[in-house]
Amino acid sequence: xxxxxxxxxxxxxxxxxxxxxxxxxxxxxxxxxxxxxxxxxxxxxxxxxxxxxxxxxxxxxxxxxxxxxxxxxxxxxxxxxxxxxxxxxxxxxxxxxxxxxxxxxxxxxxxxxxxxxxxxxxxxxxxxxxxxxxxxxxxxxxxxxxxxxxxxxxxxxxxxxxxxxxxxxxxxxxxxxxxxxxxxxxxxxxxxxxxxxxxxxxxxxxxxxxxxxxxxxxxxxxxxxxxxxxxxxxxxxxxxxxxxxxxxxxxxxxxxxxxxxxxxxxxxxxxxxxxxxxxxxxxxxxxxxxxxxxxxxxxxxxxxxxxxxxxxxxxxxxxxxxxxxxxxxxxxxxxxxxxxxxxxxxxxxxxxxxxxx
Amino acid sequence: xxxxxxxxxxxxxxxxxxxxxxxxxxxxxxxxxxxxxxxxxxxxxxxxxxxxxxxxxxxxxxxxxxxxxxxxxxxxxxxxxxxxxxxxxxxxxxxxxxxxxxxxxxxxxxxxxxxxxxxxxxxxxxxxxxxxxxxxxxxxxxxxxxxxxxxxxxxxxxxxxxxxxxxxxxxxxxxxxxxxxxxxxxxxxxxxxxxxxxxxxxxxxxxxxxxxxxxxxxxxxxxxxxxxxxxxxxxxxxxxxxxxxxxxxxxxxxxxxxxxxxxxxxxxxxxxxxxxxxxxxxx
Numbered sequence: 001x002x003x004x005x006x007x008x009x010x011x012x013x014x015x016x017x018x019x020x021x022x023x024x025x026x027x028x029x030x031x032x033x034x035x036x037x038x039x040x041x042x043x044x045x046x047x048x049x050x051x052x053x054x055x056x057x058x059x060x061x062x063x064x065x066x067x068x069x070x071x072x073x074x075x076x077x078x079x080x081x082x083x084x085x086x087x088x089x090x091x092x093x094x095x096x097x098x099x100x101x102x103x104x105x106x107x108x109x110x111x112x113x114x115x116x117x118x119x120x121x122x123x124x125x126x127x128x129x130x131x132x133x134x135x136x137x138x139x140x141x142x143x144x145x146x147x148x149x150x151x152x153x154x155x156x157x158x159x160x161x162x163x164x165x166x167x168x169x170x171x172x173x174x175x176x177x178x179x180x181x182x183x184x185x186x187x188x189x190x191x192x193x194x195x196x197x198x199x200x201x202x203x204x205x206x207x208x209x210x211x212x213x214x215x216x217x218x219x220x221x222x223x224x225x226x227x228x229x230x231x232x233x234x235x236x237x238x239x240x241x242x243x244x245x246x247x248x249x250x251x252x253x254x255x256x257x258x259x260x261x262x263x264x265x266x267x268x269x270x271x272x273x274x275x276x277x278x279x280x281x282x283x284x285x286x287x288x289x290x291x292x293x294x295x296x297x298x299x300x301x302x303x304x305x306x307x308x309x310x311x312x313x314x315x316x317x318x319x320x321x322x323x324x325x326x327x328x329x330x331x332x333x334x335x336x337x338x339x340x341x342x343x344x345x346x347x348x349x350x351x352x353x354x355x356x357x
Numbered sequence: 358x359x360x361x362x363x364x365x366x367x368x369x370x371x372x373x374x375x376x377x378x379x380x381x382x383x384x385x386x387x388x389x390x391x392x393x394x395x396x397x398x399x400x401x402x403x404x405x406x407x408x409x410x411x412x413x414x415x416x417x418x419x420x421x422x423x424x425x426x427x428x429x430x431x432x433x434x435x436x437x438x439x440x441x442x443x444x445x446x447x448x449x450x451x452x453x454x455x456x457x458x459x460x461x462x463x464x465x466x467x468x469x470x471x472x473x474x475x476x477x478x479x480x481x482x483x484x485x486x487x488x489x490x491x492x493x494x495x496x497x498x499x500x501x502x503x504x505x506x507x508x509x510x511x512x513x514x515x516x517x518x519x520x521x522x523x524x525x526x527x528x529x530x531x532x533x534x535x536x537x538x539x540x541x542x543x544x545x546x547x548x549x550x551x552x553x554x555x556x557x558x559x560x561x562x563x564x565x566x567x568x569x570x571x572x573x574x575x576x577x578x579x580x581x582x583x584x585x586x587x588x589x590x591x592x593x594x595x596x597x598x599x600x601x602x603x604x605x606x607x608x609x610x611x612x613x614x615x616x617x618x619x620x621x622x623x624x625x626x627x628x629x630x631x632x633x634x635x636x637x638x639x640x
Binding site for chain 1: 403406407408428429430431432433435436437438439442443444445446447448449452453456457459460462464467512
């Protein structure tokens with residue numbers, strides 16, 4: 001009996017994904033993604049509670065939980081510390097990580113290059129350039145920074161696409177042009193820092209190092225709104241990302257309008273990177289590392305890859321933020337620096353691996 | 358039926374790779390495009406599949422202009438397999454084959470039971486069912502090529518265009534893939550492929566199109582195209598044509614330097630070989 005069922009199973013192998021059906025809507029999800037996703041949520045919840053409980057004013061994890069769920073606690077200050085001081089910055093860290101990870105996943109998908117990420121291709125440099133220019137040259141309110149960063153990132157993306165265009169946007173040209181423009185933007189940033197007023201320069205430098213210090217619920221709302229809109233669109237475009245991964249010729253042969261879809265996906269990626277940079281400043285490597293780790297865990301199909309990368313990217317940055325607050329406490333290191341300390345060696349490792357292929 | 362009408366193709370806008378070419382490909386036939394390196398055979402295939410925009414002329418699929426058809430609509434009728442395509446690391450066979458369903462899907466209907474059934478059929482036809490969950494990059498060259506063909510099958514097109522489907526494969530796999538394509542043709546599909554190997558073309562194609570410098574030198578059934586005169590003209594190579602001992606189709610054997618030396622050795626013996634060679638020389 002058992003051998004019969006086994007035989008049957010071999011004849012019709014279970015597909016590697018689960019099909020999600022909701023009325024007329026159907027969607028496939030990689031089976032490998034589901035356990036990884038569940039584990040990441042549990043770990044994420046653990047890091048969240050640890051991160052909230054840790055600080056100059058220590059709160060036990062149990063008290064944190066009680067505060068989060070609105071139960072009575074033995075100290076009235078808990079509410080203030082948990083909800084006003086720590087929760088927003090941690091959520092911002094999580095969402096910045098998620099946005100950067102999805103942005104990187106998209107870029108790696110459309111360029112078919114594992115080393116692409118919003119930092120390397122110059123999108124974040126564009127955002128930084130605009131923000132630093134605002135800080136150093138214009139004496140305007142800091143609340144303009146997100147808009148400037150967003151504009152800078154978009155202008156950069158348009159420039160990259162336009163300069164890489166040669167009867168089509170070959171992935172390699174996108175990356176090379178991006179790297180080139182990124183260098184130009186960084187040079188301009190250095191120039192502004194060298195010639196700027198010392199006070200503004202200091203402010204700009206802090207912004208450039210990428211931090212979630214002092215972020216409040218307004219920041220949470222800004223980035224959450226964008227993520228709620230952009231992430232589902234990206235997940236729905238998983239099929240297009242998968243098909244682009246087979247190369248332009250095959251994708252065209254399968255009926256994909258390659259240039260249009262790549263353009264739309266690039267805009268999605270840039271928007272996600274821009275919104276992340278606009279609330280936290282430049283944070284590198286998350287967009288590179290998170291998609292990579294995720295691909296190892298759940299495979300290259302974007303249906304599972306995109307949401308899982310978002311989760312792991314958020315987790316990574318939330319963790320980096322915790323480390324940053326812990327390592328030289330009571331002072332703190334900006335989360336961008338911790339991300340770089342974790343990410344840079346991984347990047348070197350990736351480069352080494354690519355070289356060996 | 359595919360009608361190629363006054364088609365000129367170019368990559369840089371000036372140099373014509375294909376120059377005002379006319380060609381008709383019959384329904385349910387196997388057509389092989391042959392010719393020396395750089396003759397434009399792959400380019401012609403790209404032009405037919407609209408991977409390349411024509412400089413002049415057009416391609417018609419059952420009377421409709423290929424280059425103005427809706428992208429997905431065309432993809433439901435014409436499949437293309439480029440030469441040695443790359444595959445993302447870790448992508449499984451099943452995932453790859455499922456990509457063939459892309460032109461049949463929409464934003465809301467991303468994966469139906471019908472899609473799954475067709476993918477299983479494609480895996481069955483290509484005998485890849487047991488490898489369904491294996492990453493494509495861990496397969497042998499032959500299995501990988503089968504996986505690509507399976508993807509094209511899942512696309513469910515009546516026309517299948519293939520650019521050198523046997524290149525880089527061991528001989529056993531070459532035969533394997535060509536036999537598979539023959540089966541697909543028997544099921545009613547029109548197959549157009551670029552082939553490097555003339556003997557394979559003669560064995561598997563109903564119609565051979567010989568190209569040189571962007572133009573058709575000659576075309577027709579293997580028997581009429583595979584003559585030593587034509588091969589001399591197209592490839593600039595002296596050959597001897599014999600019958601394939603297995604299929605009876607024409608088969609060419611290049612002479613090369615050894616062949617030419619052998620000619621002088623054997624001419625005194627008045628053997629079969631020298632007779633054939635003499636014909637070649639006068640051509």
